[in-house]
Amino acid sequence: MGIIFEIKHTTTYNYARPVTFGTHRAMFLPRRGAGGRLLSWSAGTNLRSRIRWISDSLSNNIAEIEIEEPGSELIFTFQFRGIHFGAKDVKQFVLERRAERMPVQYTPDEWNDLAGFMRPHTEDPDLALAEWARSFVVDGKTIRALEQMLDAFRDGFNYQAREAEGTLAPAQTLHARSGTCRDYAWLMIEALRRLGFAARFVSGYIYDAALDGGEIGMAGSGATHAWVQVFLPGAGWMNYDPTNHINAGFDLIPVALARHPAQAVPLAGSWLGSSEDNLGMSVRVEVHKLGDVADQSEG
Structure with a gap:
């Protein structure tokens, strides 16, 4: 099964007085591939701007936005419609024996x-991260270890959103037993790499059916989201979301893939003015299901 979805992503920066802006880089368009199709999109700002598109070394789509006038408020609005296909559970895929x-x-x-996705990126001076990763190697079965790691986030960590930008070092998240979706994903990736897995960071959006019904949604819904992909021969790159205890990832819509989180920042840029002028930022992401589509098939 698949869904037709619409996403509106709005980021607002406020300043005490007009400031000037440097180039901003935005990563918001879903990646093209067998798992989805982009139907339409738009990008704009409240201030006069020019947009050009580039592709990075991992084939992520990046919009470079030049703001051509000063302002005390800068609003980025990205909107698109697409089709997303996905699997409900990783057990729908058959691993090769060498991956079991x-x-x-x-x-x-x-x-x-x-x-590049197997080599650890961060330091682990006291081996706490390596020891935590090894605690999931009980019977040697790949899927079981991955499931136990998801269980550990659900049962032993406390999701905590924060306004500060950036991603905590895995050792910090492990010690605090709390963090954002980006912190969780980065910790899981670095732990998996120490077990010999190829793992990469994914930034994107999460579709949460509960929000369509006005109910309380999953952690990370209503904002950009981050999770993990692990390469398992026979299945390929498989999604694991430690924040919401999701594998396979039917609800996950990928935008950017990266070796580390700094390569997949949804929106980044610079401005020129006094530090006291900065009044903060707000982000609003709306993800709506517009309809269902049948499985893809040859015909």
Whole structure:
């Protein structure tokens, strides 16, 4: 099954007096691929601006936005419609035998392609992260270890949103046992890499059916979201969301893929003025289901 969805993503910056702006970079368009299709999109600002598109080394779509006039309020509005296909559970996929147990046996070609996603990016001086990762290696079964890691976030961590930008180091998140979706994803990625998995950071959106019904939604809904992809031979890149205990990821709409979180910032830029002029920012993300579509098939 798939869904037709619409997303509106609005970011507002406020200043005490007019300031000037440098180039801003936005990552908001879903990635093209077998899992989805982009139907329409628009991007704009309340101030006069010019937009040009570039692609980074991981084939992420980036909008570079030049703000051409000063202002005390800067609003970015990104809106698009698309079709998203996904699987409800990772067990719908069949792993190759070499992926069923840890460490996963990647082929030489896979090693060459995946090396950047297998090599740890952060320090672990007291080995706390490595020891935490090894605690999930009980019977050696790959899927079981991944499920236990998701369980650990659900049962032992406290999701806590914060206004400050950036992502905590995995050691900080592990010690605090709390964090945002980006913190959780980064901790899980670095733990998996220490177990020999190829894992990458994903930024995007989460569709939450509860919000369409006016109910309380999942953590991370109503904003940009972050999760993990793990490469498992036979299944490929599989989604794992430690924030909401989701695997496979039918509800997850990817925008940017990265080796580390700093490569997948939804919106970043600069401004020139006094530090006291900054009155803060607000983000609003609306994700709505417009209808259902049947499975993709050849015909």
